[in-house]
Amino acid sequence: MDVKELLYAEINQMGISRIHKKLSESRENSIALIDELMDKCTIINESGLISTTDQLALAESLTHYLLTTMMLPSQRKIKIGEIEISVIIPNFRNIKRNSEQVLLIQFIDSESSDVQSIVSSLKALQPIHHNIWVISYLPVNVSGQIKNYCISKSTKFERNDELQFSRIMHDAAAFVDKLNGFHFKVF
Numbered sequence: 001m002d003v004k005e006l007l008y009a010e011i012n013q014m015g016i017s018r019i020h021k022k023l024s025e026s027r028e029n030s031i032a033l034i035d036e037l038m039d040k041c042t043i044i045n046e047s048g049l050i051s052t053t054d055q056l057a058l059a060e061s062l063t064h065y066l067l068t069t070m071m072l073p074s075q076r077k078i079k080i081g082e083i084e085i086s087v088i089i090p091n092f093r094n095i096k097r098n099s100e101q102v103l104l105i106q107f108i109d110s111e112s113s114d115v116q117s118i119v120s121s122l123k124a125l126q127p128i129h130h131n132i133w134v135i136s137y138l139p140v141n142v143s144g145q146i147k148n149y150c151i152s153k154s155t156k157f158e159r160n161d162e163l164q165f166s167r168i169m170h171d172a173a174a175f176v177d178k179l180n181g182f183h184f185k186v187f
Contacts (some may be wrong), residue, residue, distance in 0.1 A: 001039065001052045001101045003041065003050065003054050003055075003057045003058040003061060004057075004078065005059050005143060006041045006050075006123040007037065007041055007058060007060070007061050007062055007065070010037055010041050011037070011065065013040075013131060014036070014037070014164045019069065019174040020031060020069065021069055023066075023069060027070075027169070027170050027173045027174070028170060029098045030066060030070070030170050030173070031166045031167055031169075031170055032151055032166075033066075034062060034066070034166040034168070034169065035166045037062060038055075038059065038062065038151070038165070038166070041058050042055055042058070043126065047161060048116075050131040052109075052110075052111070052137040052138075052151075052152075053109060053160065054099075054134070055137055055151050056107055056109060056135050056136070056151065059151050059165055060086060060107045060135075063086075063087065063105070063135075063168060063169070064076055064087075066169045067087065067169075067172070070173060072081065072089060072169075072172055072173060072176050073090035073091065073176065074087050074088060074089045074090060074091075075085075075087070075088045075090075075091050075092060076088075078092055080092065081121070081125075082121065083106075083118065083121040083122070084133075085104055085106060085122075085125075086105055086106050087103075087104075087105035087106075088102065088103070088104055088105075088164065089102070089105070089172060089175065089176060090102070090176070095125065095126065096174060098137075099126055099127055099128045099131065100128055100131070100179070101179045102126065102128075102131060103131045103132075103133065103172070103175050104122055104131065104132045104133070105134075105168075105172070106118060106122055106125045106132070106133070106134050106135070107134075107135045107136070108134050108135070108136045108137065109136070109137070110136040110137050110139070110140050113163070115140050115141070116141075119132075119134065119140075119143075119146065121145070122134075122146075123146075129144040129145045129146050130145040130147070132147075133146070133148075133149060133168070133171075134145045134146055134147070134148050134149070135148075135149045135150075135151070135165060136148060136149075136150060136151070137150065137151045137152050138150060138152050139162050147162075147163060147171075148162050148163070149163050149164070149165045149167065149168050150162060150163070150164065150165060151165045
């Protein structure tokens with residue numbers, strides 16, 4: 001079973017209506033939902049825990065699902081030059097007009113040798129570095145104000161820009177609310 005199948009099996013088991021209800025009550029509930037879904041999906045595999053690469057793919061699939069469920073405007077898997085950006089909130093066309101209102105979210109394999117190259121490419125596209133968020137299994141060395149959301153529960157956060165992955169949707173919803181005046185909604 002691939003990670004998307006694992007995720008959607010757990011979403012169905014949890015109950016889509018329960019997920020919608022929790023998210024409509026409060027965006028803070030997204031933190032517990034992400035923790036619960038990630039925990040269940042990572043231990044379901046018959047052979048034990050799924051690999052860190054699969055956990056990164058799981059986190060990306062969950063992020064896409066929640067962006068849709070929470071009705072947060074976004075573009076996904078956009079290729080710009082040599083880099084494919086995982087998620088852009090709300091869209092890339094605004095970056096030329098007002099880069100302060102564009103958030104780039106990139107999933108990066110922390111074991112990849114291209115981390116610095118990817119981060120440099122993101123910085124070239126988005127001059128407002130605090131609007132670049134990197135998601136990885138373990139912390140990656142990113143300089144500046146780039147936020148790093150880490151999937152591993154055993155991470156000891158040493159810098160202010162290192163955060164637990166479960167906060168990603170809460171923070172993305174706050175970004176949309178603050179900059180674009182959107183209201184947090186669920187179907």
